[in-house]
Amino acid sequence: MTIHQTIKVAVDAVVFGYRNQALHLLLIQRKLEPYQGGWALPGGFVLDNESLEAAVHRELSEETNVTINYLEQLYTFGQPNRDPRFRTVAVAYYALVKPEAFAIAASTDADDVRWFDVRDLPDLAFDHAEIIQHALQRLRGKLRYEPVGFGLLSEKFLFSDFEKLYATILDKPIDRRNFRKKVLSFGLLTELNEKRSDGKGRPANLFQFNEDQYFKMKERGFYFEL
Amino acid sequence: MTIHQTIKVAVDAVVFGYRNQALHLLLIQRKLEPYQGGWALPGGFVLDNESLEAAVHRELSEETNVTINYLEQLYTFGQPNRDPRFRTVAVAYYALVKPEAFAIAASTDADDVRWFDVRDLPDLAFDHAEIIQHALQRLRGKLRYEPVGFGLLSEKFLFSDFEKLYATILDKPIDRRNFRKKVLSFGLLTELNEKRSDGKGRPANLFQFNEDQYFKMKERGFYFEL
């Protein structure tokens, strides 16, 4: 059996960040054809000896300089005509970035790198608009039954940050009292003896997510759901 | 930018069927090296001009002759050493087959094809055991919030078939009265004026899943959950 195949394998990353009460994602401006000068997801071809995850990390550091906090495979896009040059199968990932890591810089393979509000995206190269739609759907779904939201917040955060994050991403109002009652009842948050004020209003207590505790509880059959 | 890459792209399918109150899956016996004579998931390399889904369908008809009722992408496996010959990235799918289509035959690329009870699988080639674990987890998850279970049953089925399917796949006992109350309350099942008897016990009514109705309700925001 002879195998003659000219398909190339690429990875693309949908990198989410949360700031100013809005969900953002990271796009690069392409230096090269095709779609030169157009906006696209960071990504590129997988090297012969690296794993898919390693390729995502390498491409993100070549094109941007973000530090990612969470990475998960999303879906594989393989329509024969999705790349005008040759057949490319793209394994898409999505990633979450904490606000501390928001500083970015264009690197070798990109002309520019920017955070875009997900509600206001530019035209996108390839089928990247479709990939982003999948990623958004997945993020919204995941938020409800796994505590991934903390991956978008700082180590220490206000309870209201967490609440607003949910309200923003799920795009629906949340009752503060019910939400707080439920979230705290999980026992996954440590309330710190530190307060932070935004300059206006009553200062609020800081919280921290207890990841170890979550893994322990998960093993015992605990099921996170919001 | 020159792209020199020798990765090959394959698809593999985890094909589930349900019979004798047990979940089965379809394996082929490999005709060729590597793992010649070993059991493996049906699958193979993607042709340059076919979509990934088309490749799955083609391979399934080359190696088996099952009729697929539901097909969904599962996950992409791309560890550099997963294929001893050369670097292969496998896009795995899982599929559901109705009992009518249980008849199978080895075809050109396989020595033998068989249904195996998922609780009693042979040693498997490549990383296929791992792929199957992912597929089982996904199936169990999906069963709870989408009505995919009907894809494993005949067009017309006994209510108890449906209940046993859930009890089997989720591996937990189900209260008949509560389950029936809930499922029927969705209004997705049509009760037929036909009865079927297994030879013993009281004959039971046949039901049919109303897929059109499901799509309509889903658009209006209905959320299936069991």
Add this chain to the structure above:
DNA sequence: GCAAAAGTGTTCGAGGTACACCCATGC
């Protein structure tokens, strides 16, 4: 003292869970 955000409890209703007995058929 007023504007702004933080913090907190109770009531109500829907839905999940537990649970046991009669029915129709084949042998």
Add this chain to the structure above:
DNA sequence: GCATGGGTGTACCTCGAACACTTTTGC
């Protein structure tokens, strides 16, 4: 008439949803 699976109703309790006032700070 007995064995086998099919079909049904009720009581309780948990949890989600709705809802408003007080507190702490900055100015």
